[in-house]
Amino acid sequence: MASELEHWSLVVAGGGPAGFMAAIAAAEVGLRRVLVLESTPEPLGKVLISGGGRCNVTHACWDPRDLVGSYPRGGKALRGPFSRFAAGDAVAWFDAHGLELVEEADGRLFPRSNRSSSVIACLRGAAQRAGVELRTHTALQTASLGPEGGFALQLRGGEPLRCDRLVLATGSHPSGRRLAEGLGHGLVPPVPSLFTLALRPNPLAALAGVVMDPVELELEITGPGGELARFRQRGPLLITHWGFSGPATLRLTAFAARALQASGYRAVLQLDWTGGRSQPQLEQLLADCRRDQVRRQVSNARPWPELSRRLWQHLLEQQGVEPERRWADLAKRQQLGLIEALRRSRYAVAGRGPFGEEFVTAGGVPLGEVNLATMESRRVPGLHLAGELLDVDGITGGFNFQHCWSSGWLAGQAIAAAAAAALAAAPT
Numbered sequence: 546m547a548s549e550l551e552h553w554s555l556v557v558a559g560g561g562p563a564g565f566m567a568a569i570a571a572a573e574v575g576l577r578r579v580l581v582l583e584s585t586p587e588p589l590g591k592v593l594i595s596g597g598g599r600c601n602v603t604h605a606c607w608d609p610r611d612l613v614g615s616y617p618r619g620g621k622a623l624r625g626p627f628s629r630f631a632a633g634d635a636v637a638w639f640d641a642h643g644l645e646l647v648e649e650a651d652g653r654l655f656p657r658s659n660r661s662s663s664v665i666a667c668l669r670g671a672a673q674r675a676g677v678e679l680r681t682h683t684a685l686q687t688a689s690l691g692p693e694g695g696f697a698l699q700l701r702g703g704e705p706l707r708c709d710r711l712v713l714a715t716g717s718h719p720s721g722r723r724l725a726e727g728l729g730h731g732l733v734p735p736v737p738s739l740f741t742l743a744l745r746p747n748p749l750a751a752l753a754g755v756v757m758d759p760v761e762l763e764l765e766i767t768g769p770g771g772e773l774a775r776f777r778q779r780g781p782l783l784i785t786h787w788g789f790s791g792p793a794t795l796r797l798t799a800f801a802a803r804a805l806q807a808s809g810y811r812a813v814l815q816l817d818w819t820g821g822r823s824q825p826q827l828e829q830l831l832a833d834c835r836r837d838q839v840r841r842q843v844s845n846a847r848p849w850p851e852l853s854r855r856l857w858q859h860l861l862e863q864q865g866v867e868p869e870r871r872w873a874d875l876a877k878r879q880q881l882g883l884i885e886a887l888r889r890s891r892y893a894v895a896g897r898g899p900f901g902e903e904f905v906t907a908g909g910v911p912l913g914e915v916n917l918a919t920m921e922s923r924r925v926p927g928l929h930l931a932g933e934l935l936d937v938d939g940i941t942g943g944f945n946f947q948h949c950w951s952s953g954w955l956a957g958q959a960i961a962a963a964a965a966a967a968l969a970a971a972p973t
């Protein structure tokens with residue numbers, strides 16, 4: 546009989562950052578009987594490995610209008626959620642729960658300990674104090690609407706459960722997408738985001754390890770119908786054994802994730818190595834070298850100090866300038882060729898490289914199917930969705946966790962408020 550089944554006010558499927566935040570937020574404002582189901586032996590597995598083991602918790606981007614610019618999927622639709630709980634709220638939340646976050650020069654925020662285990666201890670401690678129960682090794686297999694309202698849940702290899710409200714916070718795991726689909730949601734097909742770019746062969750392989758900052762990147766992608774899409778980024782670029790990595794590459798591939806997938810990860814990448822110097826400025830710099838470095842070999846005297854020596858020598862070789870040639874003897878044609886190579890080096894992208902340190906999935910449940918004030922499904926009342934299961938992903942820098950804190954907190958608050966309202970309306 547249904548009434549004999551274990552009954553919970555709230556079941557959260559997925560013990561990741563979004564699920565923990567939802568459970569804690571609901572329990573802290575008074576909801577009792579909150580259960581988190583986690584299929585693996587330990588919750589918060591991605592938090593542990595995140596940020597190279599340091600966990601980049603969020604980003605010092607305080608205005609929701611600016612924050613949304615870091616989400617290739619989500620974008621402006623996230624203004625509403627972020628106006629209720631954004632990066633400043635996350636910092637204050639962790640502070641109130643005993644975890645101080647420290648800002649780095651580039652705006653990323655990490656725990657003072659520089660260990661992701663501190664973030665895990667904070668979340669687990671908060672959940673425990675709020676009375677949240679955690680069951681590990683427990684996967685939610687199916688969820689359906691219960692005959693008396695609420696949800697009937699089936700655990701893999703376990704007893705059935707009932708709950709009044711259900712949060713799906715299963716990240717990019719396919720089982721969560723299946724659960725959402727089974728309950729009537731659509732899905733934007735998942736594709737990887739935040740990856741590096743591979744060149745095969747890589748003409749710059751000998752330069753692996755060189756970092757240039759800033760570089761202007763322009764990616765040209767020809768779509769299946771022959772249409773051309775262009776994506777641009779500016780920032781630090783790392784040359785690797787296989788191609789390109791570094792923050793600017795990861796941001797570029799995040800925004801171009803869908804177009805790249807559609808083109809089979811074939812594209813043309815044009816790089817401007819000059820840090821924004823114009824054609825006349827470059828002509829002047831080379832003219833200065835010819836005047837001031839007359840007797841020095843071109844390969845030993847770069848036009849500006851921040852230009853990597855190895856990159857400069859590679860460009861000289863590519864332009865057919867002999868290493869021993871002196872500045873005084875550099876022909877006009879060679880000067881113009883070098884300026885062109887500095888401003889517009891073009892490389893054929895042949896595929897994805899290994900992932901960057903922050904790998905996320907684009908795609909998931911479309912935002913239009915969710916009330917973004919409460920994260921409640923517009924299709925299934927009582928069902929809430931949070932975190933990476935939604936069609937939201939951010940660029941590298943703490944933005945993916947920020948979306949988990951925001952969506953989880955909103956879901957938890959709304960669930961507790963709905964339960965309190967139902968209690969107040971119930972006949973005494």
Ligand SMILES: Cc1cc2nc3c(=O)[nH]c(=O)nc-3n(C[C@H](O)[C@H](O)[C@H](O)COP(=O)(O)OP(=O)(O)OC[C@H]3O[C@@H](n4cnc5c(N)ncnc54)[C@H](O)[C@@H]3O)c2cc1C
Binds near residue numbers: 560589592595600
């Ligand atoms: C190597 C790496 C480093 C990263 N570093 C950063 C970083 O520094 N900063 C940042 O902002 N982002 C980072 N990210 C991205 C970030 O980790 C994710 O965006 C975030 O973890 C998503 O949180 P989530 O709660 O939605 O899902 P997840 O963290 O994936 O958690 C979902 C949980 O649900 C469980 N689960 C799945 N299906 C079921 C089921 N049916 N029943 C029960 N449990 C289930 C899973 O085991 C998992 O524990 C990184 C990602 C990776 C891979």
